[in-house]
Amino acid sequence: MTGETTNIDAAGLSEAIELLEHIESLPSTATGALSFGDDGVILLQNRRICWAVAASMPKRLTDILCQQKNPPLPRAAMEALFKQCKESGLPIGEALVSSGLLSEGELRKALAFHNGEAVSRIARARRRPTGFLPHSKTGYDARFVFQAVELLAQIAAAREPLDTHGATATLLGTLVAGATGFAFLRDGERGRPTVLAVDQACELRVSEALEIGCWSSRLFDVTSFFDPTTSVASATWCNNTSIVTWRDGRVSYAAVCSSRPASTLLVSQLAKRARANDPAVHPQVRP
């Protein structure tokens, strides 16, 4: 799950979307270095983003990793590990996790932060790559590579730090087996939804997530004519695959459900929650 609150400079979200959509337009086997001249580089493995670095970045991954822990990781221990990795050729991520210095989740969070910031900075400097150098080696651990939409959430989350934390927790706490999805705010930059958090297993493309967000908003706009309190909707495709969307305050959510039982379970849970939160059913008791 990405979408943690960060201090990434979130200006230029549209440019980041454009760049991420360009990455998604590459062949699914695209593995190699996408270069952006002097502005940076993005490493891809099967079109997923494994590493990005921008020339203008103020922080290195080491700084992020050290500061992420409380108390911060000792710099000496980190540097010793980096040295060992350089000699042995072991990826630093795997070494950090196997040494117990970081959990898998903590490393993923730090990498998402780093890569999100790099992509954001590269996109603002240069929207299109200057070249692509294919690699035949695919040595990045699949646990630590990112879908474009995950990094979009990472970048966008900086704009809405207050909503992001709750949206991430709600999304994680709501999705059922067979469902994958994302949280968003409607009417973000240029009238498009702002993706705040994404389920790690979410296979949606950036354009699909944005379109689903627009569709959800329009659907609820229509329901407002006959029942403004409508908070959950599902739309089922021909073969029992569904999109379930719901809203909770400012934040909206959408999930793709791969089976009928998954969508029914999700809608049922959300319906119970809607009823439990209804002030008409559970009026607030005032002292």
Added chain:
Amino acid sequence: MSTTSSPGEEIAFAMVCLRTGMVLRWLSEGAREGAGMTDVANASPELFAVAQSVDWAGLFARFGSEGGKDFREIVLVSAECVRVMEKVPQERDVVLVAVAAGVQNVGFVLSGMRRRMLELTEARARARELDKVV
């Protein structure tokens, strides 16, 4: 009166034209005045139409659902009401609409919808058989 109900819970049904949003046939007495059926019917073309801006076929194909051109069912839930709209097979631009006010159990409404749709399908099959005989 042909509503599907259990104590305290009642579902009203109607057949609705998906092009005009007009109620074609009331399938239960309660549907006429119940829970704003006409409002839902009027909005149904818009509710299904909003889906057309997205390449859903391509999206769902990647999620393992091949074929199809549009949504076949929409479910709407508020704190007080469950509404279900489902396209009637082999009847172009017709949806069966269920409105269940005060219902908490979504599964109950979906089951009622399935039963009702089955009744409609069987009735249509019987009518076709009769046509052949006549």
